[in-house]
Amino acid sequence: MDPSAEGIAYPPTTFVVQPDRVAAFREVFGQTEGVPPTFLTVPEFATFPQILDDPRLGLDFSRVLHGSQEYDYRRPIREGETIWVHARIETIRHKGGNGFMTVVMEMVDGDGELVALARSTMIERGPDP
C-alpha cells in the first residue's frame, strides 16, 4: 500500500440503521435488547468498498487481515436513524514486511452531532518468503 495515501478523506456516505438488520445482529449474539456494540461494523462494511477499491492505495485485498478494532460511542445508536459516515485514511505504516493501514470513520447524525467513532487497523501481509 502506498504511504502517500495517508490522510485521504472520502465523501460521506449515508447509512440507515434498519431494525431488521439490528435484530439479525442481536440474534447472532443472543442478545434480547438494544443495538449490539459491534453493530457499527455494518456501516463500516457499507463504506469500505470505496476505500479498498481506491487505486491510490494500491491494496492487495487478498492479503488483508483485520488487525484491530475500536469503537467509541458518544451516545447509543438508535434504530431507524440515518447516519453519515465520514471515512479517512489515518495512517499507513510499513513494519517487518507488512503494511498497516488505520481507517477512521466518524458516524454523524442528522443534527451534525458525532454519534460514534470507528477505528480499524488492516494488515496487508507482505509477499510469502
Added chain:
Amino acid sequence: MTSFFDALEVGAEIPTLSRVVVPEDIATYADASGDHNVLHLDDDAARSAGFDGIIAHGMFTMGHMAACVVTWAGPGAQVRRIVATFRSSVSMGDVIVSGGRIRALDAVARTATIDTWVTVDRDGGTEFPVKRGEAVVYFP
C-alpha cells in the same frame, strides 16, 4: 439498596461467556454484517490461503466478546468504548471463551473500564484470538 455499579470492585472478574463456533453461525454473521469474504464461507478458498478450513470473522469473535460484557452489565447499561486486537484465528469447532476483569471504576462518571479477552484451548495450550481487549461501560 446498593446498586449493581456501587457493588463493583477493581480486580473482580466478570462471568465468562462460551460458545462453540459452527459454520452456520459464520454464514449467519456474514449476512448480518455484510462481510462475505470467502475466507469465512469457502473451505477451499480458506485452505489455499493457508488455513485448515474456513475461519470466523474477527468481528464475530469481537461480537461475542461484546455479548459477554453486555450480558454482565445488564439492561440499561451502555457500552461507551470497546476495543479488540486480533491475534489468532478461530476455526470451526473451536470453543471461544470471553472474559474480563475490572481495571478501573469512576464513581463520578459511573463507568467501569474492563480488560477483556477471548481464549481458545487448542492442542493442550491456550490461544488468544483477542488479547488486551477493553470495554468501558456506563451505568446510569
